[in-house]
Amino acid sequence: MSAEPQSAALPELASVPWRARTDERWLRRWGRIWHAWTVAYTVPFLAAGAVLLALEPLAAPVALAAFAHAWIIPELYAYRGASVVRPKGARNEANEPVAQGFLGDLLGHGGRELQRKTGLALEPGALGVWLVGEAGAVLVTPGARRVHSFCVRTTDPELPPSDRVAHLLLALREDEEGFATVANHVFAGARWRVRRRLPKRMRPALDAAREAAR
Protein backbone atom coordinates (compact mmCIF):
# COMPACT_ATOMS: atom_id res chain seq x y z
CA MET A 1 0.00 0.00 0.00
CA SER A 2 1.21 3.47 -0.88
CA ALA A 3 2.24 5.88 1.86
CA GLU A 4 0.23 8.63 0.16
CA PRO A 5 -2.82 9.53 2.27
CA GLN A 6 -4.97 9.94 -0.85
CA SER A 7 -4.91 8.75 -4.41
CA ALA A 8 -6.38 9.90 -7.72
CA ALA A 9 -6.56 6.33 -9.02
CA LEU A 10 -9.40 3.98 -8.22
CA PRO A 11 -8.09 1.23 -5.92
CA GLU A 12 -10.11 -1.41 -7.79
CA LEU A 13 -7.78 -0.95 -10.78
CA ALA A 14 -5.38 -3.29 -8.99
CA SER A 15 -7.80 -6.14 -9.75
CA VAL A 16 -7.63 -5.57 -13.54
CA PRO A 17 -3.94 -4.80 -14.22
CA TRP A 18 -4.14 -6.21 -17.76
CA ARG A 19 -6.70 -3.69 -18.96
CA ALA A 20 -5.76 -0.58 -20.91
CA ARG A 21 -7.08 2.56 -19.27
CA THR A 22 -10.46 3.51 -20.73
CA ASP A 23 -9.96 7.05 -21.97
CA GLU A 24 -11.52 9.13 -24.73
CA ARG A 25 -9.33 7.54 -27.40
CA TRP A 26 -10.23 4.02 -26.22
CA LEU A 27 -13.93 4.87 -26.34
CA ARG A 28 -13.64 6.33 -29.84
CA ARG A 29 -11.81 3.24 -31.08
CA TRP A 30 -14.30 0.82 -29.58
CA GLY A 31 -17.18 2.92 -30.83
CA ARG A 32 -15.84 2.47 -34.36
CA ILE A 33 -15.24 -1.24 -33.84
CA TRP A 34 -18.80 -1.75 -32.62
CA HIS A 35 -20.12 0.25 -35.57
CA ALA A 36 -18.11 -1.83 -38.04
CA TRP A 37 -19.23 -5.03 -36.31
CA THR A 38 -22.88 -3.99 -36.53
CA VAL A 39 -22.52 -3.32 -40.25
CA ALA A 40 -20.65 -6.61 -40.70
CA TYR A 41 -23.42 -8.77 -39.28
CA THR A 42 -26.34 -6.76 -40.67
CA VAL A 43 -25.41 -6.08 -44.29
CA PRO A 44 -24.87 -9.75 -45.31
CA PHE A 45 -28.38 -10.67 -44.12
CA LEU A 46 -29.88 -7.70 -45.97
CA ALA A 47 -27.90 -8.50 -49.09
CA ALA A 48 -28.80 -12.18 -48.93
CA GLY A 49 -32.49 -11.34 -48.59
CA ALA A 50 -32.37 -8.91 -51.49
CA VAL A 51 -30.50 -11.35 -53.75
CA LEU A 52 -32.94 -14.14 -52.92
CA LEU A 53 -35.91 -11.95 -53.78
CA ALA A 54 -34.29 -10.86 -57.01
CA LEU A 55 -33.43 -14.41 -58.10
CA GLU A 56 -36.59 -16.16 -56.99
CA PRO A 57 -39.65 -14.28 -55.67
CA LEU A 58 -40.98 -17.57 -54.30
CA ALA A 59 -38.06 -17.50 -51.87
CA ALA A 60 -39.69 -14.52 -50.15
CA PRO A 61 -40.17 -16.38 -46.81
CA VAL A 62 -36.45 -17.16 -46.66
CA ALA A 63 -35.65 -13.56 -47.62
CA LEU A 64 -37.93 -12.35 -44.82
CA ALA A 65 -36.10 -14.59 -42.38
CA ALA A 66 -32.81 -13.00 -43.49
CA PHE A 67 -34.28 -9.51 -43.02
CA ALA A 68 -35.53 -10.54 -39.60
CA HIS A 69 -32.03 -11.62 -38.61
CA ALA A 70 -30.69 -8.24 -39.77
CA TRP A 71 -33.20 -6.58 -37.45
CA ILE A 72 -33.16 -8.92 -34.46
CA ILE A 73 -29.41 -9.23 -33.89
CA PRO A 74 -28.78 -5.47 -33.49
CA GLU A 75 -31.87 -5.29 -31.30
CA LEU A 76 -30.47 -7.98 -29.02
CA TYR A 77 -27.21 -6.08 -28.67
CA ALA A 78 -29.12 -2.87 -27.93
CA TYR A 79 -31.18 -4.74 -25.33
CA ARG A 80 -27.95 -5.83 -23.71
CA GLY A 81 -26.75 -2.22 -23.73
CA ALA A 82 -29.93 -1.02 -22.04
CA SER A 83 -30.01 -3.87 -19.53
CA VAL A 84 -26.98 -2.61 -17.62
CA VAL A 85 -29.11 0.03 -15.89
CA ARG A 86 -32.21 -2.08 -15.27
CA PRO A 87 -33.00 -2.67 -11.58
CA LYS A 88 -31.29 -5.82 -10.32
CA GLY A 89 -30.86 -7.73 -7.11
CA ALA A 90 -32.34 -7.42 -3.64
CA ARG A 91 -34.70 -4.45 -3.13
CA ASN A 92 -34.06 -4.18 0.63
CA GLU A 93 -37.16 -2.01 0.87
CA ALA A 94 -36.95 -1.56 4.63
CA ASN A 95 -33.68 0.35 4.40
CA GLU A 96 -34.10 1.89 0.97
CA PRO A 97 -35.49 5.23 2.30
CA VAL A 98 -32.32 5.75 4.37
CA ALA A 99 -30.13 4.93 1.39
CA GLN A 100 -32.26 7.14 -0.85
CA GLY A 101 -31.70 10.08 1.50
CA PHE A 102 -27.95 9.47 1.50
CA LEU A 103 -27.83 9.28 -2.29
CA GLY A 104 -29.94 12.42 -2.49
CA ASP A 105 -27.32 14.25 -0.45
CA LEU A 106 -24.70 13.31 -3.05
CA LEU A 107 -26.82 14.60 -5.94
CA GLY A 108 -27.90 18.15 -6.64
CA HIS A 109 -31.57 19.11 -6.52
CA GLY A 110 -32.20 18.40 -10.22
CA GLY A 111 -30.23 15.18 -10.14
CA ARG A 112 -32.09 14.02 -7.04
CA GLU A 113 -35.49 14.51 -8.66
CA LEU A 114 -34.39 12.76 -11.84
CA GLN A 115 -32.98 9.83 -9.87
CA ARG A 116 -36.16 9.40 -7.86
CA LYS A 117 -38.30 9.41 -11.00
CA THR A 118 -36.10 7.25 -13.20
CA GLY A 119 -33.83 5.30 -10.85
CA LEU A 120 -30.76 6.67 -12.65
CA ALA A 121 -28.25 9.23 -11.41
CA LEU A 122 -27.05 11.70 -14.04
CA GLU A 123 -23.39 12.60 -13.66
CA PRO A 124 -21.50 14.85 -16.10
CA GLY A 125 -17.89 13.80 -16.57
CA ALA A 126 -14.90 14.44 -18.79
CA LEU A 127 -15.75 11.48 -21.07
CA GLY A 128 -19.39 12.48 -21.48
CA VAL A 129 -22.56 12.32 -19.42
CA TRP A 130 -23.10 9.22 -17.30
CA LEU A 131 -26.32 7.59 -16.22
CA VAL A 132 -25.58 5.46 -13.20
CA GLY A 133 -27.85 2.59 -12.21
CA GLU A 134 -27.72 -0.13 -9.58
CA ALA A 135 -25.36 -2.43 -11.44
CA GLY A 136 -24.12 -0.55 -14.43
CA ALA A 137 -23.84 2.75 -16.22
CA VAL A 138 -24.47 4.24 -19.63
CA LEU A 139 -22.12 6.90 -20.98
CA VAL A 140 -23.52 9.37 -23.50
CA THR A 141 -20.52 10.71 -25.39
CA PRO A 142 -20.14 14.40 -26.31
CA GLY A 143 -22.50 15.23 -29.16
CA ALA A 144 -25.00 12.68 -27.79
CA ARG A 145 -24.95 10.41 -30.86
CA ARG A 146 -23.28 7.39 -29.31
CA VAL A 147 -23.58 5.61 -25.98
CA HIS A 148 -21.34 3.10 -24.26
CA SER A 149 -22.78 0.64 -21.74
CA PHE A 150 -20.83 -0.74 -18.80
CA CYS A 151 -21.58 -3.51 -16.32
CA VAL A 152 -20.19 -2.74 -12.88
CA ARG A 153 -21.47 -3.47 -9.40
CA THR A 154 -20.61 -3.28 -5.76
CA THR A 155 -19.39 -6.49 -4.18
CA ASP A 156 -22.11 -6.37 -1.50
CA PRO A 157 -25.33 -7.54 -3.19
CA GLU A 158 -27.48 -6.97 -0.09
CA LEU A 159 -27.16 -3.20 -0.17
CA PRO A 160 -30.34 -1.19 -0.76
CA PRO A 161 -30.64 -0.13 -4.44
CA SER A 162 -29.81 3.54 -3.77
CA ASP A 163 -26.68 2.53 -1.88
CA ARG A 164 -25.57 0.50 -4.88
CA VAL A 165 -26.06 3.58 -7.06
CA ALA A 166 -24.16 5.69 -4.51
CA HIS A 167 -21.26 3.21 -4.56
CA LEU A 168 -20.93 3.53 -8.32
CA LEU A 169 -21.38 7.30 -8.21
CA LEU A 170 -18.64 7.81 -5.64
CA ALA A 171 -16.22 5.59 -7.54
CA LEU A 172 -17.03 7.43 -10.76
CA ARG A 173 -16.33 10.74 -9.06
CA GLU A 174 -13.05 9.45 -7.65
CA ASP A 175 -11.61 8.39 -11.01
CA GLU A 176 -13.80 8.46 -14.11
CA GLU A 177 -11.41 6.64 -16.43
CA GLY A 178 -10.59 4.15 -13.70
CA PHE A 179 -14.29 3.49 -13.18
CA ALA A 180 -14.75 2.83 -16.91
CA THR A 181 -11.69 0.56 -16.87
CA VAL A 182 -12.88 -1.58 -13.97
CA ALA A 183 -16.35 -1.88 -15.52
CA ASN A 184 -17.02 -4.39 -18.27
CA HIS A 185 -17.77 -2.66 -21.56
CA VAL A 186 -20.77 -4.47 -23.07
CA PHE A 187 -22.11 -2.24 -25.82
CA ALA A 188 -21.47 0.80 -27.98
CA GLY A 189 -23.92 2.17 -30.48
CA ALA A 190 -26.44 4.82 -31.37
CA ARG A 191 -28.29 6.40 -28.45
CA TRP A 192 -31.70 5.82 -30.05
CA ARG A 193 -31.09 2.09 -30.19
CA VAL A 194 -30.62 1.89 -26.44
CA ARG A 195 -33.45 4.31 -25.70
CA ARG A 196 -36.00 2.02 -27.35
CA ARG A 197 -34.90 -0.84 -25.10
CA LEU A 198 -34.90 1.10 -21.85
CA PRO A 199 -37.89 0.78 -19.50
CA LYS A 200 -40.19 3.77 -20.16
CA ARG A 201 -39.58 5.10 -16.68
CA MET A 202 -35.85 5.47 -17.45
CA ARG A 203 -36.11 7.17 -20.83
CA PRO A 204 -36.36 10.74 -19.44
CA ALA A 205 -32.94 10.19 -17.85
CA LEU A 206 -31.42 9.34 -21.23
CA ASP A 207 -33.15 12.37 -22.74
CA ALA A 208 -31.67 14.56 -20.00
CA ALA A 209 -28.23 13.06 -20.61
CA ARG A 210 -28.61 13.76 -24.32
CA GLU A 211 -29.36 17.41 -23.61
CA ALA A 212 -26.43 17.66 -21.23
CA ALA A 213 -24.06 15.99 -23.72
CA ARG A 214 -24.93 18.26 -26.66
Next chain:
Amino acid sequence: MARLVRMDGSGHTTLAEWTARDDDAFQIAVEEFRGQLEMGYIGTVPDGPGQATHVRELPREADLVVMRRPLAGG
Protein backbone atom coordinates in the same frame (compact mmCIF):
# COMPACT_ATOMS: atom_id res chain seq x y z
CA MET B 1 -19.18 17.73 13.44
CA ALA B 2 -17.36 15.47 10.98
CA ARG B 3 -18.71 11.97 10.38
CA LEU B 4 -17.32 8.60 9.34
CA VAL B 5 -20.12 6.71 7.62
CA ARG B 6 -20.27 3.19 6.24
CA MET B 7 -22.67 2.29 3.41
CA ASP B 8 -24.13 -1.06 4.38
CA GLY B 9 -27.31 -3.08 4.37
CA SER B 10 -28.99 -0.65 6.75
CA GLY B 11 -28.66 2.25 4.31
CA HIS B 12 -25.76 3.74 6.16
CA THR B 13 -24.23 3.54 9.61
CA THR B 14 -22.42 6.34 11.39
CA LEU B 15 -19.24 4.81 12.80
CA ALA B 16 -17.63 7.84 14.41
CA GLU B 17 -17.93 11.58 14.79
CA TRP B 18 -15.26 14.11 15.62
CA THR B 19 -14.36 17.77 15.55
CA ALA B 20 -11.01 19.20 14.48
CA ARG B 21 -10.25 20.19 18.08
CA ASP B 22 -11.24 16.93 19.74
CA ASP B 23 -8.13 14.72 19.51
CA ASP B 24 -9.63 11.83 21.45
CA ALA B 25 -12.71 11.61 19.24
CA PHE B 26 -10.53 11.87 16.15
CA GLN B 27 -8.26 9.04 17.34
CA ILE B 28 -11.29 6.84 17.91
CA ALA B 29 -12.42 7.68 14.38
CA VAL B 30 -8.94 6.88 13.01
CA GLU B 31 -9.02 3.45 14.66
CA GLU B 32 -12.48 2.81 13.31
CA PHE B 33 -11.37 3.93 9.82
CA ARG B 34 -8.38 1.56 9.89
CA GLY B 35 -10.57 -1.28 11.07
CA GLN B 36 -12.89 -0.73 8.13
CA LEU B 37 -9.96 -0.72 5.71
CA GLU B 38 -8.87 -4.06 7.11
CA MET B 39 -12.37 -5.38 6.48
CA GLY B 40 -11.99 -4.44 2.82
CA TYR B 41 -13.86 -1.14 2.75
CA ILE B 42 -12.56 1.82 0.76
CA GLY B 43 -12.46 5.36 2.17
CA THR B 44 -13.96 8.12 0.05
CA VAL B 45 -14.40 11.82 0.74
CA PRO B 46 -17.23 13.45 -1.26
CA ASP B 47 -15.76 16.81 -2.29
CA GLY B 48 -18.92 18.39 -3.62
CA PRO B 49 -20.69 18.10 -6.97
CA GLY B 50 -18.92 15.69 -9.30
CA GLN B 51 -15.84 15.19 -7.14
CA ALA B 52 -14.71 12.60 -4.62
CA THR B 53 -11.33 11.55 -3.33
CA HIS B 54 -10.08 8.12 -2.35
CA VAL B 55 -8.34 8.35 1.03
CA ARG B 56 -6.08 5.84 2.76
CA GLU B 57 -5.92 7.81 6.00
CA LEU B 58 -8.71 9.61 7.79
CA PRO B 59 -8.50 13.32 6.95
CA ARG B 60 -9.10 15.36 10.08
CA GLU B 61 -10.51 18.33 8.15
CA ALA B 62 -13.09 16.38 6.12
CA ASP B 63 -16.78 16.88 6.92
CA LEU B 64 -17.80 13.44 5.72
CA VAL B 65 -15.83 10.27 5.02
CA VAL B 66 -17.72 7.39 3.41
CA MET B 67 -16.65 3.75 3.58
CA ARG B 68 -17.77 1.83 0.54
CA ARG B 69 -17.33 -1.71 -0.76
CA PRO B 70 -15.05 -2.32 -3.76
CA LEU B 71 -16.53 -2.50 -7.24
CA ALA B 72 -16.16 -5.25 -9.80
CA GLY B 73 -17.11 -5.58 -13.43
CA GLY B 74 -20.51 -7.22 -13.67
